[in-house]
Amino acid sequence: MTHNIDLPLAGRHLVVTGGSRGIGAAVAQALAQRGAALTLIGRDESRLRAVAETLPAPAAGGRHATVIADLTVERGAAAAIESARAALGEPYGLVNNAGAAESGAFLDTATTVWRGMLDVNLMAAVFCTRGVLPAMLAKGTGRIVNVASTAGLTGYRYVSAYVAAKHALVGFTRALAMETARDGVTVNAVCPGYTDTELLAESVERASARTGRSADEIRAVYERSNPQGRLIEPGEVAGAVAWLCEPDQKSITGQTLVVDGGSIL
Template sequence: MSGPDLSGRHALVTGAGSGIGAAVARALAGAGARVSLAGRRREPLAETAAALGAQAGAIAILDVTDRAAVAAGVAAVEAEAGPVSILVNNAGRAASGPFERIAAETWDDMLAVNLTGAFLVTQAVLPGMLARRAGRIVNVASTAGLVGYPYVAAYVAAKHGLVGLTRALALEVARKGVTVNAVCPGFTETPLLDGSVATIVEKTGRTAEAARSDLARANPMGRLVTPEEVADAVVWLASPGAAAVNGQAIAIAGGEVMTG
């Protein structure tokens, strides 16, 4: 059986320069969608676009926490590549440390990038989807949006907020041709994970290999998730076959977290 066919659809992926975002962009393009890319740095976005070949859409250099930049970027993307019918809110970053040492600036940054960014980009794209009565929104959350983890309180709070936003908006648009879902990866082989490993090495003096092995053991399968596995789930949620799936937060973590 062939995979989902997204021909004729235009997708916008934020944080598309590397990791999960780049994998999602490649997977959507492989399913036939035209894929536009957003992020803060042009060079990695250009590299991702080059990998998409003829399916590459527009590139928007923007900070998802800046409302004016988001509005202008979405308008430019749609002017160049057409109305966005699939939105993947992937932009995010993580900071770690004991709760009592979290600076107010770090707290604000975690909420801004991981939660407010998705809110702003969705607000910019959603009116067009509602007018056309067709659209798919997929938020890249985390298992940290489903359970708690120590030493990442701000990140956990932001990702829980993103899952809550997903569920609330899904109910608002359920009868308007738009679905809203989240994917919640566990520890995944990305530059974000590399940062976590570096922090563990710095704090504990352990080797990077040992730190990575400990993170892998959190997954009952005994390994890290790949960006491509997350991307496959996103493509399915964007496909016609997932038309009845709405308001879900799907854990992609080998059984580490089970939702019911």
């Protein structure tokens, strides 16, 4: 398939998980602006539809789709991918963005939290990838981008379960990239630093409650961790994700693209 340099994803179907807010919603915008037809998957039907309604129409005509699913359950993820396929055809790309974070000292972190972090940050991506990969391999082309975190590359205090899960997602990315390297399918991870999203706001509130410091003080700590002295914007992360999804980026695989203002070198 040839592509328009201004609309490189025209005529292509991409699936975005966790597409109802934050980075996921920004990724949806970035992909749609490049011409893609999208299936947005998440748990909040009203918010998913609200995001879908703001997207530019697919360049090749048609519509965008939304699917409500719990991706931490294997059957739910499989059904969600099948619904996406039924709506818009075989996906050319998958952005595994669904995720969550829980904070707390290691000794205060329950086993249920550990399992929850692994389920949403790792296994949801594994399950969705299983759903799309066979057709990508058969076609000899495809793009998989996992939205990880700088927590997948280094350690942070009070988020041991989250850090472990994101490290696992980065490891999964690298291993699968080697498996598919000769099959036309690229697999990469984007690792944002502290990004100005609802997820971060929730983290700030938890840290404030735990430490007694104000939310503004906690937010300032996050900002100072970035050499640029600011939080990352969701659109900056989305631009990196969308670029990796473009057909021309066929030689980039197994990589972790860090979007953090230079805090990890």
